Amino acid sequence: MPSSATSDQGSGKQGSEPSLPLSTFRFRCIGCGSVTPSAAQDFRCSECGNLLEITDPSWKSTSLHAAALKSIWRDRRSSNLPLDLSGVWRFRELLPVPQSEQHVVTLREGNTPLYELPQSSRITGVPRLYAKHQGMNPTGSFKDAGMTVAATFARQAGYRWVACASTGNTSASMAAYAARGGMRSLVLVPEGKISWSKLSQALDYGALTCQLRTDFDGCLRLLQELVRRAPVYQLNSINPFRLEGQKTLALELLEQLDWHPPDHIIVPGGNLGNSSAIGKALLEMLDLGLIPRLPKLSVIQAEGANALVRTLREAGGKRLVSVQAETRATAIRIGNPASWEKAVKVLQATGGACEQVSELEIAQAKAEIGAEGIGCEPASAVTLAGLKKLLRQHFVRWEETVVLVLTGNLLKDPDFTMEFHRGDLFQGTAHKRESDSLMPFRHPPVVLDATLDAVIKTLEQAEKSDPTHFDV
Numbered sequence: 001m002p003s004s005a006t007s008d009q010g011s012g013k014q015g016s017e018p019s020l021p022l023s024t025f026r027f028r029c030i031g032c033g034s035v036t037p038s039a040a041q042d043f044r045c046s047e048c049g050n051l052l053e054i055t056d057p058s059w060k061s062t063s064l065h066a067a068a069l070k071s072i073w074r075d076r077r078s079s080n081l082p083l084d085l086s087g088v089w090r091f092r093e094l095l096p097v098p099q100s101e102q103h104v105v106t107l108r109e110g111n112t113p114l115y116e117l118p119q120s121s122r123i124t125g126v127p128r129l130y131a132k133h134q135g136m137n138p139t140g141s142f143k144d145a146g147m148t149v150a151a152t153f154a155r156q157a158g159y160r161w162v163a164c165a166s167t168g169n170t171s172a173s174m175a176a177y178a179a180r181g182g183m184r185s186l187v188l189v190p191e192g193k194i195s196w197s198k199l200s201q202a203l204d205y206g207a208l209t210c211q212l213r214t215d216f217d218g219c220l221r222l223l224q225e226l227v228r229r230a231p232v233y234q235l236n237s238i239n240p241f242r243l244e245g246q247k248t249l250a251l252e253l254l255e256q257l258d259w260h261p262p263d264h265i266i267v268p269g270g271n272l273g274n275s276s277a278i279g280k281a282l283l284e285m286l287d288l289g290l291i292p293r294l295p296k297l298s299v300i301q302a303e304g305a306n307a308l309v310r311t312l313r314e315a316g317g318k319r320l321v322s323v324q325a326e327t328r329a330t331a332i333r334i335g336n337p338a339s340w341e342k343a344v345k346v347l348q349a350t351g352g353a354c355e356q357v358s359e360l361e362i363a364q365a366k367a368e369i370g371a372e373g374i375g376c377e378p379a380s381a382v383t384l385a386g387l388k389k390l391l392r393q394h395f396v397r398w399e400e401t402v403v404l405v406l407t408g409n410l411l412k413d414p415d416f417t418m419e420f421h422r423g424d425l426f427q428g429t430a431h432k433r434e435s436d437s438l439m440p441f442r443h444p445p446v447v448l449d450a451t452l453d454a455v456i457k458t459l460e461q462a463e464k465s466d467p468t469h470f471d472v
């Protein structure tokens with residue numbers, strides 16, 4: 001069953017459902033540029049094998065005036081219609097839309113907060129510093145924004161099974177959306193390399209969960225072969241519908257900033273779908289006159305999973321330099337990112353940077369974001385660690401406006417958080433000695449006798465020490 005922009009949509013037969021705009025999307029190969037109305041199950045170009053992206057001439061049509069779009073999207077925030085309650089489908093004029101509203105699988109995703117970060121502002125010296133917290137989505141990560149669109153098209157095409165390879169968040173999200181859409185889900189995850197919290201979500205949402213004795217890259221390879229052999233619909237970010245949904249992060253962010261573009265958006269990089277989606281949205285927004293200029297989109301990776309950093313430094317972005325990935329930020333433990341070419345294009349188009357940060361820098365930044373009272377998972381914390389580096393390199397200047405994209409919720413990786421605060425995180429690693437410098441950021445639990453005296457004494461001791469004096 002190929003995914004397609006159907007003839008129904010092409011002929012505009014939408015009479016009974018006026019809330020869905022006409023969809024005339026096509027698949028375009030990012031390599032050879034060929035455009036087709038449908039895509040095969042592996043979502044690769046039948047001519048050259050490269051990845052596909054979705055394009056729709058109607059997005060550029062004169063009927064879409066920027067001011068009118070902004071006003072429609074804002075008005076929908078006070079509507080109780082199911083599609084309007086989703087922070088993704090609220091922006092449906094710039095999305096591929098299904099034939100019928102009945103196909104839409106939604107959990108009211110999107111609508112995530114944009115927080116100020118007063119303490120991190122003080123630490124970095126950047127007064128206009130914000131976090132777009134995608135960890136506040138229904139399953140706790142940014143994946144939900146893309147999953148609602150891709151699961152909708154899986155349901156429309158009549159698939160019984162959907163499948164993904166994952167470092168944890170995609171599988172949690174896919175399992176939830178499959179369950180809501182009445183589909184079965186198959187999850188392929190690297191054994192022992194994803195957090196229990198994410199794994200437990202997939203189990204609870206009813207996925208058939210396979211822990212494979214390989215890494216994420218091995219799981220993804222196997223999935224690509226599987227979709228050519230079995231009628232399962234792949235929901236990795238190779239699926240371009242996912243990236244269309246993830247574009248709405250940028251649309252919503254700009255709306256929250258009253259359409260004044262920030263100078264920088266900083267995002268973690270793993271399989272590189274999210275940076276590609278955000279970049280695509282920024283370019284489309286500029287094209288449509290929704291924003292007057294482009295923010296610089298920068299990607300930050302863990303030092304141990306730095307394929308994009310090396311691809312740009314060692315190969316000028318022309319060929320992928322894969323790595324054997326290793327990092328405690330398991331969400332981005334990826335050595336062979338599928339969307340590297342898309343990411344290179346948007347980095348170059350927006351003038352963004354690509355940097356890497358160490359395990360210690362990630363752990364410190366995560367504790368600092370936690371101390372803001374919002375928290376995030378380790379992979380998201382690379383953004384703050386990366387910002388500090390980009391400030392030292394004068395790529396970001398303190399007077400600029402910066403948005404960090406926090407991709408996952410604090411509760412996604414409790415093991416990391418507990419080990420950090422107990423001081424065990426770097427036990428048995430080469431970083432053990434250096435990690436003593438993180439002592440002021442730790443807040444380990446204290447075991448006491450259940451007496452008032454013991455509690456008061458502990459309170460007094462805590463008052464004497466001021467553990468929140470951080471330096472960059």
Ligand code: F0G
Pocket residue numbers: 141165166167168169170171237268269270271272273274275331332377379380407408
């Ligand atoms: N942050 C989190 C929390 C993630 O889960 C991921 C990717 C990323 C960042 C990187 O985003 O891959 O679009 O560059 N997680 C995927 C998964 C791979 O399977 O959950 P990316």
